[in-house]
Amino acid sequence: MERARNILVTLLMLGAASAVGYLFEIAGFPDTSIAFLFLLAVLFAAWLSSSLGVGVFASIAATFVFNYFFAAPRFTFAVNDPNYYVTFVALIITSILVSTLTTRARKEAQLAQEREEETKSIYMLTNRLSDAGTRDDIVAVALAAIREGLQCGCGCLCLDGDGQPEATYVYLPEGEGSSQVRREAEDPKAILYRIEHLSEDHDEGEEFFDWPLYGGEGPLGLIRIPREAASGMDEEQSRMLRSMIDSIALALDRFRAAEQRIQSREEVSRERYRANLLRSISHDIRTPLTGIIGTSEILRGRLETGGEEWELAGRIQTDAEWLHSLVENILGLTRLQDGGVKLKKEWEALEEIIGGAVGHVEQHWPDQEIDVNLPEELVMAPMDAKLIEQVVINLLENAIKHTGPGTPVSVSLAEDPAGRGAVVTVRDRGQGIRAQDLPHIFQPFYTSDHRASMENRSFGLGLAICETIVTAHGGTILARNCTDGPGAEFVFTLPMEEEHDTES
Amino acid sequence: MTQRVEKILVVEDDEQIRGFICYALSNEQLTYLTAETGHQALEKQRTESPDIMILDLGLPDLDGMEVIRQVRERSQLPIIVVSARDREADKVAALDLGADDYLTKPFSASELMARIRVARRHLNLQPAAEESSLLTVRGLSLDTAKRLVYLNGEELHMTPMEYQLLSYLFHNIGKVLTTGAIIEELWGAGYGRDTQALRALMAGLRRKIEKNPGKPEYIVTEIGVGYRLKDE
Missing domain, CATH: 3.40.50.2300 (Response regulator)
Incomplete structure (x- = not known):
């Protein structure tokens, strides 16, 4: 079809050159002028066909036509004057050169136009992508652009926030009228494996060729094009596809970043809400407790020491204090276990923490003997001081509650000789811990069945919160029975280096 | 009066x-x-x-x-x-x-x-404290005129910083002094929030005046807040 058209064009041009040449001859112009006419015809033929083959064909044909119609003897291919050979050769060479240059210029013009169109369509795509408000919009715009540019169906499979392929993907079938459909994706693991093990810029699957979309923090998704369409793409088309993919990846990446910003903002406000909630709960419980504890204390002071009513008032006070510590522990545990509250770590002297805890415990158990053993050197570690104080208080209270009155309790501090850690040991001289209780002792509300119910009522939470706090500090805690006599000991360690060097 | x-x-x-x-x-x-x-x-x-x-x-x-x-x-x-x-x-x-x-x-x-x-x-x-140069709490005395410290009548050797710290606490006996306020008093404003130096200084002072620094009788720690020189 194309070739027939080119031959026709060539013949028409040569015919026109012959006709005008005939008029030139009548008008008495020299042969060289007519040769120029043929040169012009070759140039037009080459220009219109943009094919070097046509140009060469036209050049040779022009020489023969010129020879046949205009070189004496006329209407033969014979030549009388040898000068004509020079003219023929010159005509052939010149016309071939001219047609070469013409076709090249024409081709380049065509290429430039195509590139311009491609640039324009990429620009349009980028524009429309930046207007897209949601990820679905981005995908829809992207697929429409690919279908328009490559005239084939195409799909886009996105990875979710955790980098996992989603279960379905959007596919836009070929043809202007058809709209996008959701298709089931293959096994996510297989998809990820293929993305991670690419040898080229795309993966060639059974049904589709897949081009991954890379964002700043890893792959964001895939663009997939049916195998037959993808394998038939020329250089031009695949370059255009790559440019489009770059633009799409950029848009998706920008969207993902914006989404993450919104998410972290939401997290901050949720966190603030929860902190406020916890604070107001603790405030609302503390206020009436102040009244109960204070009033029962005064009431007790006005009653005869040792009397029945004095005992009762004392029990109100103890129960209210117990309720208070339970509430504080529950709130503390909630805060820490949710991972919502960040530790406010500072370098603290452990002896001060221990001293503070011992002072606090002595207020409630003025008759309890507590030994404190410190090393000569100052031991410091990064920690949330108030929380570690709570650990020591809970361990001391636990020790006091589970040993009889008058049994000494001790707390000692040492620097771990092997690692870079501080070691705090709380030891009692009570009956120790039963072997079957040891593995469960840090579980919240774990109760050992052999203890009386009143005795173990605060057994559970105190130790659970100790474990939570120490673990949050990157330390360890364990319970065991003493080897050098009766009693149990609780040992916790704290790292003496900061995990992340944020402060210095 | x-x-x-x-x-x-x-x-x-x-x-x-x-x-x-x-x-x-x-x-x-x-x-x-x-x-x-x-x-x-x-x-x-x-x-x-x-x-x-x-x-x-x-x-x-x-x-x-x-x-x-x-x-x-x-x-x-x-x-x-x-x-x-x-x-x-x-x-x-x-x-x-x-x-x-x-x-x-x-x-x-x-x-x-x-x-x-x-x-x-x-x-x-307060008015009396201004006049007297000897401040005493439970056997621990501070002679502000001679800048000396005595424990149960025996003179204790103090570094100038330790003396300054103890003196600041003595002048605010019974009150909580925040870590920030003490640092500003001792090292001046703009020293920042380097509490480590204060913790070390306090540990040294306690080893001189306390029987057991782990159960301090004089200077108690208000954890996360500051220190208080107990007056009773």
């Missing part, structure tokens, strides 16, 4: 707690007056000139912090904060604004009374 009757202003919006505090005060034969809002408190402070103020931070109209700030503009009366706010940052903020002491709810009547005793002693002591 005649010993006059001290008046204590109780600022608390919760009726129950106000009742309990007033009851505890009258139990000790102390005179008191009450205020339920921040504006009332400021008003009564101006008109009745109380000697001590017990202040709840969670007031319905004004934040307690604001009350402290306004009172401090015109008066140095001791302010004892009682609050359900238990974050150390809140305590430090109140103390740095000029409050003298801080009790977290729930507290017992005896704790409150102990704090009031400290405040009362300050009221009566």
Whole structure:
């Protein structure tokens, strides 16, 4: 079809050159002028066909036509004057050169136009992508652009926030009228494996060729094009596809970043809400407790020491204090276990923490003997001081509650000789811990069945919160029975280096 | 100088707690007056000139912090904060604004009374403290004229920094001094929040004056807030 058209064009041009040449001859112009006419015809033929083959064909044909119609003897291919050979050769060479240059210029013009169109369509795509408000919009715009540019169906499979392929993907079938459909994706693991093990810029699957979309923090998704369409793409088309993919990846990446910003903002406000909630709960419980504890204390002071009513008032006070510590522990545990509250770590002297805890415990158990053993050197570690104080208080209270009155309790501090850690040991001289209780002792509300119910009522939470706090500090805690006599000991360690060097 | 009757202003919006505090005060034969809002408190402070103020931070109209700030503009009366706010940052903020002491709810009547005793002693002591050059608490004495420290009559060797720290605590005996205030006093403003140097200095001082630095009898740590030289 194309070739027939080119031959026709060539013949028409040569015919026109012959006709005008005939008029030139009548008008008495020299042969060289007519040769120029043929040169012009070759140039037009080459220009219109943009094919070097046509140009060469036209050049040779022009020489023969010129020879046949205009070189004496006329209407033969014979030549009388040898000068004509020079003219023929010159005509052939010149016309071939001219047609070469013409076709090249024409081709380049065509290429430039195509590139311009491609640039324009990429620009349009980028524009429309930046207007897209949601990820679905981005995908829809992207697929429409690919279908328009490559005239084939195409799909886009996105990875979710955790980098996992989603279960379905959007596919836009070929043809202007058809709209996008959701298709089931293959096994996510297989998809990820293929993305991670690419040898080229795309993966060639059974049904589709897949081009991954890379964002700043890893792959964001895939663009997939049916195998037959993808394998038939020329250089031009695949370059255009790559440019489009770059633009799409950029848009998706920008969207993902914006989404993450919104998410972290939401997290901050949720966190603030929860902190406020916890604070107001603790405030609302503390206020009436102040009244109960204070009033029962005064009431007790006005009653005869040792009397029945004095005992009762004392029990109100103890129960209210117990309720208070339970509430504080529950709130503390909630805060820490949710991972919502960040530790406010500072370098603290452990002896001060221990001293503070011992002072606090002595207020409630003025008759309890507590030994404190410190090393000569100052031991410091990064920690949330108030929380570690709570650990020591809970361990001391636990020790006091589970040993009889008058049994000494001790707390000692040492620097771990092997690692870079501080070691705090709380030891009692009570009956120790039963072997079957040891593995469960840090579980919240774990109760050992052999203890009386009143005795173990605060057994559970105190130790659970100790474990939570120490673990949050990157330390360890364990319970065991003493080897050098009766009693149990609780040992916790704290790292003496900061995990992340944020402060210095 | 005649010993006059001290008046204590109780600022608390919760009726129950106000009742309990007033009851505890009258139990000790102390005179008191009450205020339920921040504006009332400021008003009564101006008109009745109380000697001590017990202040709840969670007031319905004004934040307690604001009350402290306004009172401090015109008066140095001791302010004892009682609050359900238990974050150390809140305590430090109140103390740095000029409050003298801080009790977290729930507290017992005896704790409150102990704090009031400290405040009362300050009221009566202050003029005397200026004159005397020898300050003593339970066998520990500070000779401000000679810059010497004695424990049960025996002279202790102190570094200049240790002396300065102890002296600052002595001049604020019974009161909580925040870590920030001590650092500013010892090293000057703008030293920053390097608490490590203070912790080390304190450890050294305690090893000289305390029998067992793990169970301090003189200087107690208010964890996350600061230090207090116990006066009883």
